[in-house]
Amino acid sequence: MANQKKGGAVAAVGGFFKSVGGFLSDFGTAFVKGDVFVKLSAVWMGAGYARRRQYAKAVIMTALEAAVIAFTIVFAMQYVPKFGTLGTVTMERVFNMQTMKSEFNDYDNSFSILLFSLFSFVIWAAALVIWMKNIINVYRLQKMDEAGEHINTFREDLHSYIEDKFHITLLTLPVLGITVFTFVPILLLIFVAFTNYDQQHMPPSALFSWTGFTNFLSLFGGGGLTTTFSYAFVRVLGWTLVWAFFATFTTYIGGILLSLLLNSQKTRAPRFWRTLFIITIAVPQFVSLLLVRNFFSNGGIVNTICANIGLTGFLRNIGLVSTSYIPFLSAPGWAHVMIILINIWIGIPYQMLIATGVLMNLPADQLESARVDGAKPYQIFAKITMPYMLFVTGPALVTDFVKNINNFNVIYLLTEGVYTTTNQAMANSQAKEVDLLVTWLFRLTQDYYNYKMASAIGIIVFIICAVFTLFAFNRMIGNGREEDYQ
Amino acid sequence: MKKMKSNRTSRIIGHNVLIGVLAFIWLIPIVWLVCTSFSSYPGMNTSTFFPKEWSLIHYQKLFHPDTVQQFPRWFMNTFIIACFTTVISTSFVVMVAYATSVLRFPMRKPLMNMAVILNLFPGMLSMIAVYFVLKTFNLTNSYAGLIMVYSGSAGLGYLIAKGFFDTVPRALCEAARIDGCSEARIFWQIVIPMSRPILVYTVISSFLAPWMDFVFAKMILNAGISANYTVAIGLYKMLDKSLINSYFTIFCCGGVLVSVPISILFFIMQKFYVEGITGGAVKG
Numbered sequence: 169m170a171n172q173k174k175g176g177a178v179a180a181v182g183g184f185f186k187s188v189g190g191f192l193s194d195f196g197t198a199f200v201k202g203d204v205f206v207k208l209s210a211v212w213m214g215a216g217y218a219r220r221r222q223y224a225k226a227v228i229m230t231a232l233e234a235a236v237i238a239f240t241i242v243f244a245m246q247y248v249p250k251f252g253t254l255g256t257v258t259m260e261r262v263f264n265m266q267t268m269k270s271e272f273n274d275y276d277n278s279f280s281i282l283l284f285s286l287f288s289f290v291i292w293a294a295a296l297v298i299w300m301k302n303i304i305n306v307y308r309l310q311k312m313d314e315a316g317e318h319i320n321t322f323r324e325d326l327h328s329y330i331e332d333k334f335h336i337t338l339l340t341l342p343v344l345g346i347t348v349f350t351f352v353p354i355l356l357l358i359f360v361a362f363t364n365y366d367q368q369h370m371p372p373s374a375l376f377s378w379t380g381f382t383n384f385l386s387l388f389g390g391g392g393l394t395t396t397f398s399y400a401f402v403r404v405l406g407w408t409l410v411w412a413f414f415a416t417f418t419t420y421i422g423g424i425l426l427s428l429l430l431n432s433q434k435t436r437a438p439r440f441w442r443t444l445f446i447i448t449i450a451v452p453q454f455v456s457l458l459l460v461r462n463f464f465s466n467g468g469i470v471n472t473i474c475a476n477i478g479l480t481g482f483l484r485n486i487g488l489v490s491t492s493y494i495p496f497l498s499a500p501g502w503a504h505v506m507i508i509l510i511n512i513w514i515g516i517p518y519q520m521l522i523a524t525g526v527l528m529n530l531p532a533d534q535l536e537s538a539r540v541d542g543a544k545p546y547q548i549f550a551k552i553t554m555p556y557m558l559f560v561t562g563p564a565l566v567t568d569f570v571k572n573i574n575n576f577n578v579i580y581l582l583t584e585g586v587y588t589t590t591n592q593a594m595a596n597s598q599a600k601e602v603d604l605l606v607t608w609l610f611r612l613t614q615d616y617y618n619y620k621m622a623s624a625i626g627i628i629v630f631i632i633c634a635v636f637t638l639f640a641f642n643r644m645i646g647n648g649r650e651e652d653y654q
Numbered sequence: 655m656k657k658m659k660s661n662r663t664s665r666i667i668g669h670n671v672l673i674g675v676l677a678f679i680w681l682i683p684i685v686w687l688v689c690t691s692f693s694s695y696p697g698m699n700t701s702t703f704f705p706k707e708w709s710l711i712h713y714q715k716l717f718h719p720d721t722v723q724q725f726p727r728w729f730m731n732t733f734i735i736a737c738f739t740t741v742i743s744t745s746f747v748v749m750v751a752y753a754t755s756v757l758r759f760p761m762r763k764p765l766m767n768m769a770v771i772l773n774l775f776p777g778m779l780s781m782i783a784v785y786f787v788l789k790t791f792n793l794t795n796s797y798a799g800l801i802m803v804y805s806g807s808a809g810l811g812y813l814i815a816k817g818f819f820d821t822v823p824r825a826l827c828e829a830a831r832i833d834g835c836s837e838a839r840i841f842w843q844i845v846i847p848m849s850r851p852i853l854v855y856t857v858i859s860s861f862l863a864p865w866m867d868f869v870f871a872k873m874i875l876n877a878g879i880s881a882n883y884t885v886a887i888g889l890y891k892m893l894d895k896s897l898i899n900s901y902f903t904i905f906c907c908g909g910v911l912v913s914v915p916i917s918i919l920f921f922i923m924q925k926f927y928v929e930g931i932t933g934g935a936v937k938g
Contacts, residue, residue: 183764283786335759339750345746345806345807345809349780349807350806354775354783445680450920452913454886462898469701574777577869585895610778610782630774633775
């Protein structure tokens with residue numbers, strides 16, 4: 169599955185540009201070879217249809233064109249011209265002589281300017297595609313007319329949306345959803361990273377403006393005196409990678425071992441045992457993680473037990489603990505190890521499920537012949553089971569690594585409000601030693617309104633994930649060949 | 655010979671004991687959750703594993719809301735959000751999966767390639783930007799915003815369902831087409847009825863998303879009033895430092911009550927997921 173999903177990421181980029189090229193050349197041909205009505209369609213989008221007596225379509229296209237023009241004049245022109253500066257008029261209270269009241273002036277809202285300009289760009293891009301597509305369609309109609317073929321009536325056109333154009337009916341809404349809730353936000357994030365949008369520059373009361381690569385510079389150590397972002401960034405990034413590595417591999421190996429253990433012929437009642445393990449992941453994470461965090465809290469039950477059996481005293485004697493309790497989740501080092509251990513608890517049953525599914529399809533004849541040849545169990549594991557698992561779940565392993573880089577839940581639910589950093593430099597940039605890039609970014613936006621840095625961090629996270637994925641997949645597999653399975 | 659047999663028996667016992675020990679470790683926190691929920695003491699029990707006194711009083715309190723805890727309300731809120739999300743997400747996923755799997759059209763490959771690239775962006779990141787957008791339209795602290803966040807981009811998660819549709823025999827669709835069946839009818843009357851496992855899987859997994867989610871709910875409903883929270887946010891707020899001593903046991907009760915239906919759905923989904931993957935493979 170994952171194989172198809174990301175296998176062709178490199179080919180995807182290439183394929184995308186190729187089809188764009190094809191579309192452009194179609195458009196060129198249509199425009200150059202079309203008759204006067206096709207050319208007229210470039211100005212009046214309904215022209216070509218009207219000439220071929222598709223009046224309903226002509227009306228629709230004209231209305232669409234009018235709508236885009238109206239949108240441009242009434243809406244877009246308020247924002248797009250200010251896109252270069254992101255607004256110049258700050259909000260002020262002015263006394264209105266007519267109403268005898270203090271009112272706000274006609275101020276600029278930088279964020280609205282940025283967002284709605286972006287919105288206009290997307291609409292215009294869509295309109296441009298429709299406009300080009302329209303010319304191609306009209307040219308096709310012209311050729312059909314010349315060849316004396318039947319031209320669809322409006323009713324037939326409508327009918328085609330449940331026939332050969334059914335994909336348009338199916339895809340319009342989902343694609344719209346993805347555009348609005350994934351595509352535009354990502355663009356917005358990229359733009360915000362190049363501004364100084366933060367608590368001191370919060371619309372509507374203040375303006376923000378373009379600052380170029382300043383935010384990235386301060387992440388990478390050019391920040392000057394006031395910020396310590398580069399210091400925190402290196403540490404948070406380091407822990408993010410360490411965490412992602414351990415979280416992925418411990419649960420992956422553990423999951424395979426557990427599933428081998430459960431599916432062994434020696435196991436009695438395997439379904440019962442499997443159910444017990446699955447219960448752990450069936451409980452929502454916000455319940456189980458919040459619970460575990462209190463289980464291991466400074467005054468919690470585990471600490472009481474450790475104190476009673478003398479473990480706390482022992483650890484204090486050898487110098488691992490300096491407090492009267494064991495700081496499982498509240499001191500650096502301890503918290504890092506505990507988080508990885510707790511993640512093992514949460515992650516292994518999940519990996520066990522996946523591994524069980526894959527191992528069911530393990531070629532049984534290979535195992536059998538290995539056993540006949542006298543291979544030891546660990547030899548079978550190392551030479552047959554693991555290579556097979558790696559072959560099948562390799563792509564999923566890469567996806568898991570990326571997911572762990574962004575594993576917000578585990579870190580946030582375990583440490584937020586429990587772990588307080590004592591490192592002043594980290595605290596200055598609102599980071600903690602146990603933060604991942606995403607939890608740091610979340611805190612920066614939610615509690616400190618530091619959108620500019622959060623966006624810059626977000627872009628860095630994307631680059632790390634994308635480069636890692638592309639690199640790993642390019643080495644592991646080629647393009648997904650979905651047609652082979654049909 | 656006899657020695658070998660007893661050797662084998664002890665190996666089997668050792669094997670099962672090992673699994674038992676592991677299962678025991680894995681279940682400790684869950685057992686603690688259930689036990690604590692029956693405690694008569696409202697705060698966290700820090701001295702013993704099992705409560706000193708057992709009682710049902712906190713389950714009763716759970717159904718008598720006060721200013722902090724309004725569990726029945728939260729449960730209803732989450733349920734409503736989950737229902738809307740299920741309808742929208744499921745239809746988006748099925749529509750995209752069907753279009754990319756069964757239909758052939760020029761934009762198919764480019765669109766799928768776009769999806770690959772967009773999927774490289776971690777959802778978490780785009781959601782921070784979605785938050786900006788929702789704030790501009792005043793949709794934060796509203797269910798509409800949350801539902802949109804859960805289901806708006808659902809189309810991107812079409813790959814599992816597509817994998818299933820890929821295994822539906824093409825000959826069936828071809829035959830229907832030759833008999834003059836429209837594409838829409840093939841979709842509704844041939845492929846959809848054959849795809850029960852993957853439909854159930856999609857429905858349950860999109861229904862579970864709002865119940866399991868914490869981040870987006872916190873981001874979008876954070877500033878709202880208690881009565882509007884979802885279960886996740888409500889339970890999280892109960893563990894605030896100032897509240898934990900009087901609400902910890904109620905938190906456990908809420909946790910148990912939420913986990914029971916979710917676990918059941920999770921187990922059903924499990925089964926259908928495996929069926930959706932393997933059942934499809936046999937058919938193809």
